[in-house]
Amino acid sequence: MIEPDLTASETDAGTRKVPTQLRARATVDAILQAAESIVTHKGYEYATTNYIAKVAGVSIGTVYQYFPKKEAIIRALIESTIINSCAKMREQLLADLHKPLAHAMPLHVALRLKMHRAHSLVLLRLPKNITKLSTAHEQLTPETFLYTTIHAFFNHHREEIMVENLETAILVCEYLVVGAISRYLQDGSQKITEEEFIEQVSAATVRYLTSSSNPHAKPVTRDQKIIAKS
Amino acid sequence: MIEPDLTASETDAGTRKVPTQLRARATVDAILQAAESIVTHKGYEYATTNYIAKVAGVSIGTVYQYFPKKEAIIRALIESTIINSCAKMREQLLADLHKPLAHAMPLHVALRLKMHRAHSLVLLRLPKNITKLSTAHEQLTPETFLYTTIHAFFNHHREEIMVENLETAILVCEYLVVGAISRYLQDGSQKITEEEFIEQVSAATVRYLTSSSNPHAKPVTRDQKIIAKS
Amino acid sequence: MIEPDLTASETDAGTRKVPTQLRARATVDAILQAAESIVTHKGYEYATTNYIAKVAGVSIGTVYQYFPKKEAIIRALIESTIINSCAKMREQLLADLHKPLAHAMPLHVALRLKMHRAHSLVLLRLPKNITKLSTAHEQLTPETFLYTTIHAFFNHHREEIMVENLETAILVCEYLVVGAISRYLQDGSQKITEEEFIEQVSAATVRYLTSSSNPHAKPVTRDQKIIAKS
């Protein structure tokens, strides 16, 4: 197991509870890491409780001391992965708030791709594929967690965006970006480099946002389009 | 497929074998339909062989007469679903070949959405989530089945498309359209109507294809395209 | 397993379902017998599903083909034991209907003792000790099953019985007889022979029934008592 008193020196005069809690925390982390590792590298069907315990280096009894049922392990895994990933994405979104869309978007797509690559199965597949989990996880999605920040980000670029309804724009961008990343990751065939993928998807998203939403109605856009088309 | 030349034998001048083979075909279909129904309405975890047999109205022994293992049922289900769906899409793509992109794309997105809605789990989730199946199904995807047709379709609209590399354009469009549809279907929240979704995603795709690859250069892009194309 | 076509000759022209059902019936019986044997000879705590299957000579899967959960095995065991035992007791009670109480009672007590000896754990201990079973088995007791017959029996001897309230008499007799038998069987110490036990308990019951219910009020009885006491 992981060293139980790594930080014991700092609270040596503290209660006995501290090392206890540290040890427990380490155990929980080991279990969650084992679960993620198995799900990612071998597939959800291999994530049996006994195997998770084995990989985590603890006994099955210990697993059940911290998680009442297998479902709870997966739930916790999804939760912590989403929270961690979203924290990073939120950070970046805020950092890039003042950059123009065309600069910020590729950075955002790149980070999201990185996040999804690292936790692809957890972020994309587990929540919706395990029927038992679905109900409880309807709001536990990266989208929900990021919504406020994304909204702020889009709002900050409101003038660049030609789509009338901002809500629709946000939603469709989410569908496009996350959907494309998801397909890209699932599609093992290396027909396109990561850099190009990021560039193309960002470009598509930015164009979607910055062109007028109705290409047949708005004169300004129409002109652009006519030019492009001619 | 299990009996690839079954329809061929139907023309065998009414031997005693025909009704037998017809019955076999009916049994196989019943099993596949039962499997799809269960996967779609109850979830993959409910698709046990015994339950599939029950829903199909045959005995478990019969199921194993036609499919050597459970995996084979799922494989056949995916295969037939993909083949059927792709046949329809191919048909439409060819029918719309002569319409401008901006007209054809929404029709295509709408049909794909319809196909995925009907067979969402089969088309999107089963293949990649059942680790054991993945290996054998790397090429068994709608994309592979549709590739030639899609390529023809895009080629036919080559002059409308500003993206230099057509392969890239095709790939990215697939990622965007299928990805977005997949996310939309998984996202139960009805934040956007189907019509609007189709319109927005089509618009995004068309703009991606028809805008110049460098969104910052104004009219020059058109020249670039001409240059690139010449 | 038990010979599946023992009686096949009689229904040889019958459906294929008959041997099937016979086989299934034999399996169910084997399971129930195994369960009773284990509960009786080793104790309820040894009645694990795997061990029951082993003793029954079937696989654990087979057990679960006939019983949805362990509880159901025990339930079925109690049920069939009670039904069989009560059928025999009912028969005897009716046969002895016309004998005077003092003759019929020892016969009844003897049979009940025999029944309880054979199925002591099942009849006496399982139903009330397994918390999960209690609820469903509140009316599934030998008393409930025998009530009508016992009532008829007592009614037939109404004139011999001095207890005013017949319901009370029946109830108290049940408590006394079954309770005493239960204690006798649990008490391994052979301080009294079975014959004497039967005689004494019968005597006690008959005296309880045939003496006046209020020894202080009824003159006839009182006289008897005064005589006895003097």
Next chain:
Amino acid sequence: MIEPDLTASETDAGTRKVPTQLRARATVDAILQAAESIVTHKGYEYATTNYIAKVAGVSIGTVYQYFPKKEAIIRALIESTIINSCAKMREQLLADLHKPLAHAMPLHVALRLKMHRAHSLVLLRLPKNITKLSTAHEQLTPETFLYTTIHAFFNHHREEIMVENLETAILVCEYLVVGAISRYLQDGSQKITEEEFIEQVSAATVRYLTSSSNPHAKPVTRDQKIIAKS
């Protein structure tokens, strides 16, 4: 018991050991009370060692400091319950020694009912249902504990009792009274009030004891008794 001479050591002139032992006594009591509470209110199957520890407000390690195995907790619980209950019953039996049977019996039945109601599961069910305990507990029964006193009580009423063999009379009375109480308590149906139950069972017992052993012989019985006694 675990500390059989604890009360003795309390007189040890207040050494440092006394508070320690007092605490130990309190801990043991807390554990036993927790065990009884769980067995009584939730059922034996809920009496896990961890849960007992929790209810007792001590750690599982502490439980195992006082009891080497779970069995020992149950054993001690039965023991202390029996000892306490029997002490009370012995007291009353001696107090009622000089009352006539017909007066003393209802009082005794009432007290026994009260004792059994309070500790029904412990007194009646635990000892015999836990196979592992049975062996060691063959003599650890209320009957064994009370035997001397009951014998004295019956002996004191010897002239009232018509049953020739006093040992038999005592045994059968125990079977009848305890058995009936046991059934009455298990039978949740309130078909009879407690008062009436006590009255009826007492009456039955008294009649059993005070009637001649041959119910068909009229007054002769008395002579028999005199003969038997002389």
Next chain:
DNA sequence: GATGAATGAGCTTTCATTCAT
């Protein structure tokens, strides 16, 4: 002594698969 995290044998139950009929 006291704590409670950790252990692991063993329980209930499921389900893909086999095989006698």
Next chain:
DNA sequence: AATGAATGAAAGCTCATTCAT
């Protein structure tokens, strides 16, 4: 060919017990 009873490896989970702190 069709049936469905039977199989048994393996899953999820419990709980008496141990042991480092």
